[in-house]
Amino acid sequence: MTLLPAPMQCVAFALGALTPVIMIVWAKITKVRGAATRYLVGSLIAIAIFFAMALILPGARDPVDVFSGFLLLLAALLFWNVPWNLLAFGFTLTLLTALVKVGGPATRSQWISAYMQGADLERFARNRLQLLLRARMATIDGNDIVATPFGTVCANLVRLTRLLCGVR
Incomplete structure (x- = not known):
């Protein structure tokens, strides 16, 4: 009995880890508009690569291993959906529900x-x-509101992540 993952499960793990990279590269190459479309296209590309690898890799393929690898890939896509949607839609959807x-x-x-x-708007800002x-x-310095070094790092990380993901 071997406890090592099957080749297609390894492919699924690799594609799952590379899913954000696939989405970012695809968005930059094709200029796909819309965060939801970018996520969908990136997911479909990862799935297509998975099945292409199932055909390309040498050796016999056990259908159960291919299916379990596919399920692992779907789990990874669901995982990456959460940060992707938080970056793209979080605050906007809350405002939409209020409308x-x-x-x-x-x-x-x-x-x-x-x-x-x-x-009112004043209370919203507060x-x-x-x-x-x-x-x-x-922090508040007299009458001024100043970003702390931690706040600056956080803001730059969010801006960088949005830039890389093609989310404006």
Whole structure:
């Protein structure tokens, strides 16, 4: 009895680890627009590579090993879907749900009030500032709000990740 993964399971592990790279490279090469489309195309490319490898790699293929490798790849794609969607849609979708809660056309102030559960833009800004202060990403210096070194690093990491993933 061997406890080593089958060749197609190894391919699935490798593709799962390389999924973000596949999506980034594909987005840069083709100029695919839209984060959801980029994720879908990148996932389909990873799946296509997996099945191409099933045909190309030498040796006999046990259908159970191919199927289990495919399931491992799908698990990796589901895993990468979470950070991808958080980067691309997190705050935007929350604002959209607030707009739908209004139940019809809304002014900006009504939209913000729905998002903030009755508060105005000033309270919204204070709420976001409090989150940054508690996370030690910003500090108050007199009347100025200043990004801390930790906040600057976090902001640069988010910008770099969005740039690499093609998310604006």
